[in-house]
Amino acid sequence: MSWLKQTFTSSIGRKFAMALSALFLVIFLLQHFIINFTSVLSEKTFNEISHFMGTNVLVQFALQPVLIFGVIYHFVMGFVLEIKNRNARAIKYAMNKGSENSTWFSRNMIYSGFVIFLFLCLHFYDFWIPEISHKYIEVLPEDSTRYFGEMVEKFHDPLRVGLYALSFVFLSLHLMHGFQSAFQSVGARHSKYTPAIKKLGTLYAIIIPAGFIFIALYHHLTAL
Amino acid sequence: MSTANGLNLTLKVWRQKNDKVKGQMETYQVSDISPDSSFLEMMDILNEKLINDGGDPVAFDHDCREGICGSCSMYINGEAHGPGREITTCQLHMREFKNGETIYIEPWRAKAFPVIKDLVVDRGAFDRIMAAGGFVSVNTSGNTQDANAIPIPKADADKAFDAATCIGCGACVASCKNSSAMLFVSAKVSQFALLPQGKVEAKERVLNMVQQMDDEGFGNCSNTGACEVECPKGISLDNIARMNREYMSASFTADKK
Ligand code: HEM
Numbered sequence: 404m405s406w407l408k409q410t411f412t413s414s415i416g417r418k419f420a421m422a423l424s425a426l427f428l429v430i431f432l433l434q435h436f437i438i439n440f441t442s443v444l445s446e447k448t449f450n451e452i453s454h455f456m457g458t459n460v461l462v463q464f465a466l467q468p469v470l471i472f473g474v475i476y477h478f479v480m481g482f483v484l485e486i487k488n489r490n491a492r493a494i495k496y497a498m499n500k501g502s503e504n505s506t507w508f509s510r511n512m513i514y515s516g517f518v519i520f521l522f523l524c525l526h527f528y529d530f531w532i533p534e535i536s537h538k539y540i541e542v543l544p545e546d547s548t549r550y551f552g553e554m555v556e557k558f559h560d561p562l563r564v565g566l567y568a569l570s571f572v573f574l575s576l577h578l579m580h581g582f583q584s585a586f587q588s589v590g591a592r593h594s595k596y597t598p599a600i601k602k603l604g605t606l607y608a609i610i611i612p613a614g615f616i617f618i619a620l621y622h623h624l625t626a627l
Numbered sequence: 628m629s630t631a632n633g634l635n636l637t638l639k640v641w642r643q644k645n646d647k648v649k650g651q652m653e654t655y656q657v658s659d660i661s662p663d664s665s666f667l668e669m670m671d672i673l674n675e676k677l678i679n680d681g682g683d684p685v686a687f688d689h690d691c692r693e694g695i696c697g698s699c700s701m702y703i704n705g706e707a708h709g710p711g712r713e714i715t716t717c718q719l720h721m722r723e724f725k726n727g728e729t730i731y732i733e734p735w736r737a738k739a740f741p742v743i744k745d746l747v748v749d750r751g752a753f754d755r756i757m758a759a760g761g762f763v764s765v766n767t768s769g770n771t772q773d774a775n776a777i778p779i780p781k782a783d784a785d786k787a788f789d790a791a792t793c794i795g796c797g798a799c800v801a802s803c804k805n806s807s808a809m810l811f812v813s814a815k816v817s818q819f820a821l822l823p824q825g826k827v828e829a830k831e832r833v834l835n836m837v838q839q840m841d842d843e844g845f846g847n848c849s850n851t852g853a854c855e856v857e858c859p860k861g862i863s864l865d866n867i868a869r870m871n872r873e874y875m876s877a878s879f880t881a882d883k884k
């Protein structure tokens with residue numbers, strides 16, 4: 404076995420790569436949030452940035468593939484780890500008190516992750532597939548002012564807004580544990596900065612999902 | 628002789644004849660247990676009763692009965708070594724329990740720790756991990772250098788000592804939802820990696836010990852931190868972070884493979 408394969412199929416290597424993909428997603432989500440938030444402030448700015456992101460070669464053909472790979476890796480490895488971890492204990496305890504020594508978030512990453520996965524399916528169906536089809540399959544002419552309207556249109560449906568909000572609650576639960584956990588997985592832990600990372604993680608896990616919910620609700624309510 | 632504050636308890640204990648057959652929980656009653664007795668003394672009383680009744684006593688591991696050997700592995704009421712922090716089962720006292728309480732007593736559960744009999748599990752996997760690299764190779768030819776001749780920063784010595792207090796009990800594995808051995812292995816990796824004598828073989832050590840850990844069938848680390856909370860010696864997650872760094876950097880820089 405090559406040393407590289409040996410490294411990334413080891414327990415530590417898998418979690419290292421899992422954490423890298425997760426940290427990439429955390430950064431991606433932050434930029435996604437900032438861009439979406441401009442839609443609340445100015446339709447024009449939102450359209451400009453969306454047009455840039457949707458047509459820039461670097462974003463489309465360098466960053467987007469990395470993102471897709473990152474999501475798929477994270478998702479697949481999430482299940483691989485879960486299966487391996489379950490197999491490591493054949494007989495369960497008759498009495499087990501996990502809450503005495505660990506958080507609910509940390510013990511249920513696979514469930515919060517699975518809800519995020521379902522959300523991503525809906526999200527791809529809503530935005531990503533129409534985008535790809537618009538640009539690369541049907542090759543429709545680009546109208547740099549279409550983005551805002553397309554988004555507001557999606558948030559008309561109260562069921563969709565509800566599903567989005569619910570999914571973001573699960574994203575919040577995922578990140579309550581995940582944010583600081585990713586730093587531990589890559590070995591970044593020190594009494595100097597780990598307490599700050601934990602606080603930042605909690606803030607991120609609350610503000611970003613709550614912000615996404617706010618944006619969806621804002622467009623739903625203003626368009627009524 | 629009945630005492631005023633003696634405890635009457637219902638015990639649900641895992642019974643299993645050997646590693647071939649399936650086991651099951653059995654229910655026993657014990658009465659008039661002194662709150663001052665240790666958990667293992669309570670088990671002794673149960674066993675005396677079982678023997679007097681012509682039954683088979685419950686097999687459990689124990690040796691020092693003072694919290695230093697790490698053998699008294701019992702999963703009590705859903706926690707390794709029962710309620711209480713930084714203690715082993717032999718340091719747990721019956722005053723932690725209420726009269727009339729039902730107590731679940733189970734063996735460590737992990738595929739890598741097969742049950743031998745009742746509450747006794749085979750922790751040979753830990754020995755094999757140690758054999759894979761948990762040592763410093765020295766020639767004991769008579770001219771071995773005095774360890775004190777090598778200056779070691781106090782902070783490093785303290786951290787190495789803290790890691791070295793791990794008694795290999797396996798409570799970390801038992802408590803982890805993934806049956807991961809990361810806390811144990813990281814303590815053993817750290818106690819050497821922090822010292823100049825251990826640095827010489829540090830890369831090979833971490834690669835070999837982690838590989839052995841994976842081969843034994845322990846799970847991956849989800850950073851839940853259950854191990855650190857249940858560890859009788861307060862081994863810190865700092866050690867796991869250190870092992871993660873040591874392992875990844877050794878993977879990219881070691882000459883091996
Ligand atoms: C596609 C759906 C997703 C699934 C199925 C999923 C699943 C998982 C699982 C099972 C873990 C725990 C792995 C372990 O410790 O054993 C995990 C960790 C994590 N996830 Fe996700 N996840 C998903 C999406 C996301 C997203 C969108 C983000 C961020 C925006 C994210 C951020 C994290 C972080 C930060 C960690 C911690 C990594 C670590 O412990 O090193 N996940 N995920």
Ligand code: SF4
Nearest residue numbers: 793794796797799858
């Ligand atoms: S790390 Fe703690 S719980 Fe794990 S074997 Fe060592 S002493 Fe026991």
Ligand code: FES
Nearest residue numbers: 692696697699717
């Ligand atoms: S019997 Fe030695 S630690 Fe409990």
